[in-house]
């Protein structure tokens with residue numbers, strides 16, 4: 001399907017003139033954030049994605065795909081970016097297309113490029129939605145993220161920048177944005193142990209975030225085995241399009257699962273074979289699944305780490 005048939009429209013959002021209209025809202029964005037152009041793409045009616053760049057978290061900003069879905073009553077934000085400023089920029093983009101309030105911030109998982117903009121949406125009327133395991137993951141990793149933000153950006157951030165979920169998802173819940181229902185699913189351990197997916201029933205858009213990487217090498221912070229099982233389930237969802245956490249703003253489904261499944265399966269099979277042969281971790285990092293090297297961006301930055309993750313997972317399997 002081409003972009004045209006999907007009705008895709010890139011919107012270049014200049015927020016400055018809008019500030020006067022919205023300064024009474026509790027969830028306003030600052031002049032500084034809105035003074036610049038923020039580009040978002042409407043991948044389906046009312047579903048907007050701000051595309052991240054293919055780069056390493058903290059070394060650069062605006063790394064993850066983030067966005068929002070607009071209902072008649074309110075807006076759900078899906079991930080907030082890697083800094084307060086990114087959150088503000090997303091708020092500017094929202095204000096360009098609607099004046100209905102934000103009612104939910106959905107964090108798809110704990111990684112800093114998805115949650116560090118949370119504070120920009122803080123308001124009594126906004127609920128923060130996360131996997132039942134998200135709060136614990138934030139408590140464990142939050143300080144590390146804040147000190148890495150300081151190291152790379154020179155900014156000291158207080159603990160208030162780690163905004164915890166107040167609505168915890170176990171299994172599945174539904175959110176109603178006003179004539180628009182979102183189905184939120186909490187998955188077993190895959191990319192992390194706290195992954196959510198979001199299905200917009202109206203447009204059959206499945207927001208997978210980091211359960212799907214396209215072009216950018218998958219990063220395993222949970223379980224390769226579990227991730228393959230979750231992808232098996234997700235490919236049964238009759239979605240018209242998916243939104244990956246890294247890569248293009250949308251992709252065809254289930255076709256877009258092909259590359260990540262091949263990477264994870266190859267890594268798993270070759271690590272398992274390695275463990276029955278030479279067995280040393282260092283050798284595995286140099287040899288396992290290198291047939292994948294030319295297929296992924298950032299392979300050299302993340303692959304060895306992925307091998308450690310899979311090696312550890314498989315070392316004691318029956």
Ligand SMILES: [Zn+2]
Pocket residue numbers: 109111191210245
């Ligand atoms: Zn992630």
